[in-house]
Amino acid sequence: MATALMKEPIIIPLNMVGVPDDERGTWMQTFSGRFYPLDPRPEEFYITDIALSLSRINRYNGHNDAPLSVAQHSVQCVDLARRDKAGRHVERYMLMHDAPEAYIGDMVRPLKSVIPQFREIEAKVWAACVKRFDIEPVDPDLFQHYDNLACAWEKRDLCKSYESWPGMPVVPNSLPEMSAWTAKIAERMFMEYFNYLWGRGLENDRQRR
Helix, strand or coil, X not given: CHHHHCCCCCCCCHHHCCCCEECCEECEEECCEEECCCCCCHHHCCHHHHHHHHHXXXXXXXXXXXXXXXXXXXXXXXXXXXXXXXCHHHHHHHHHCCCXXXXXXXXXXXXXXXXXXXHHHHHHHHHHHHHHHCCCCCCHHHHHHHHHHHHHHHHHHHCCCCCCCCCCXXXXXXXXXXXXCCHHHHHHHHHHHHXXXXXXXXXXXXXXX
8 A cells, every 4th residue: 555655756956955055056064164075165174174074084984993093094194204204295295185085075995996076076175175285296106105005004903804905015014003093082193293294283274163
């Protein structure tokens, strides 16, 4: 009987399904206000928002032996660059390389590689972020080296149950055993590294409410 009474499903436009929009397009709520993922503007990036969000986003979609945040990954990428004396501009890049995830979320590598639209949105958000925080370009091979080495380090200590990952670098024995940080610690460490690398921070960055 219930099946017989069912009507055709109502097709509701995306913007009406819990997604607020205005004349600029769809927007998301952050602690500092609104952010438009499809129309990112440098002046609307706030480091306090980024640190908070990345400290609460789990790496690998949460499929690890202990919660591991994107903020912790970013900080430890900086540590790897610092060990090699790669330079402050490389350290800055490594700290912020996943900053767009604070606004568009994280996506596992197998999916990201086959969804070009996401790549385009991510690139647009990253370009605005680069302007906001004056991030200098880094050799792509150098970036990949530190990002992949951090992944291998994470796998060694916090993803021990995983199968082997092809192409990952060997983790030096000199790297200490990694432990997972709480979100509060990850947020604080991210902000400490940012303030060190950018001085006392940006004057017009607003405090989280």
